[in-house]
Amino acid sequence: MSLSILIIDDEPHLPHQIARFLRKHGYEVYTAADGDRGLQELQKNTIDLILLDLRLPGLSGLEILMSVRKSDPEVPVVMLTAYGDVQTAVSAMKLGAFDYLLKGFDLDELLLVVQRALETGAMSRELRQLRRDRSDNYHFSYIVGHSERMRDVFDLVARVARSNASVLIMGESGTGKEVVARAIHEQSNRASGPFHPLNCAAIANNLLESELFGYEQYAFTDAKKQKRGLLELAEGGTLFLDEIGEMPLDMQAKLLRVLETRSFFRLGGSKEVKINVRVLAATNRDLEQAMKEGHFRSDLYFRLAVLKITLPPLRERPGDILLFASRFIEDFNKSLGRNVRRIAPEAQHLLLAYHWPGNIRELKNVIERAMILSNRDELLPMHLPHEIAGEGDQAAGACIDIWEQWLRTRPPGPVSLDEVSERVEQHFIRWALETARHNRTRAAELLGFAKVDQLRYLMRKHSIE
């Protein structure tokens, strides 16, 4: 990725001399002779470093520095200063400038400062990304599982990680395709580079192109400022294209060209950008079928599927269900501040008997939900959703919740059995009506009544409308 430097300086020769020198070292350079034009360049282009003269016509260097800090706090600024202005340069450092250079500097000295500033800028971007990942609650670790098929998958992951080839990861939704892609990245020699996932199905077709390729200013009406696409942002790392089967045919042709030439043009751009990015793709669609139907290009398929990994659905590896469940319990114990110790045997049976159409994602959600619902150290059938536990257990669960709630809130003193059964009865009826969305026949069924009349009688008794 070529990094961009903006020089804001009004001297007639120096900026051009610096620009020539930096271009020779592979940087993209923009120049501006005053603050206003400098800020305009900053608005239009993606700038990685600013070299800023302290004395300028119009806005002063310090004023420009302050507006840069406000609009783009991470871009490093190096002040260019004359001998008599060192004191002001020191004030600029206090305002957040990265460094200053005394005019008369030699170009090698400039290059060193530029390289250091760019590295610092890259590090603060990386830190921001890491913080974002952490706040997304993303902590990368994965579970291999007991099943032989998953052990084979992760053996293959370790082997393909060493190569640079494209990999196509196949499997139903929620089987862990992105997890596998991250595992390949983390075990490869690109691990210290970025990993950028892009879900081709979650993004409108017209945005997909600009998301991948980026654009120059005014490439289209809304392109107010140049923007780098994911192909550039993933430089030195991995780009993960999820649901590649949903990519429109014209984009498939453009992606193929990138894979063949390892280069591309930003939208509206005329300069070829060279890249060093590994592309991993995933699909839950049968791409061979899609090729036969003409929805997927076969040349792209063969480029992407140099290596293939297929993830089995969870129902075909029941040996993994309880292992994954208990690992998720450990994770959620930490994040929810809970201390759940086990899954009751009856609940284990239900988890094992279920067919898991949503695979590991569904299992993870089911465990999280159960842990939120349970206020004990054990997960019971009543904490599982009704498609897993059936309705009977949900009703029992509701009943126990009501009971526990009442025990916690009732005034101290002796409890009469009548009082307890009255309360449970009243709350149980309300629960059934709500669950049945006020359909009385259905609510009566949930309560195990043969006739709706029984429900009507109890509703009158407890003054329930």
Ligand SMILES: Nc1ncnc2c1ncn2[C@@H]1O[C@H](COP(=O)(O)OP(=O)(O)OP(=O)(O)O)[C@@H](O)[C@H]1O
């Ligand atoms: N081996 C694993 N270890 C730990 N967590 C896993 C594993 N596999 C999947 N998960 C969890 O299951 C959820 C779904 O995984 P992932 O997003 O990788 O699936 P996917 O196959 O890419 O799904 P989709 O096709 O819908 O994009 C995630 O929360 C992930 O953390």
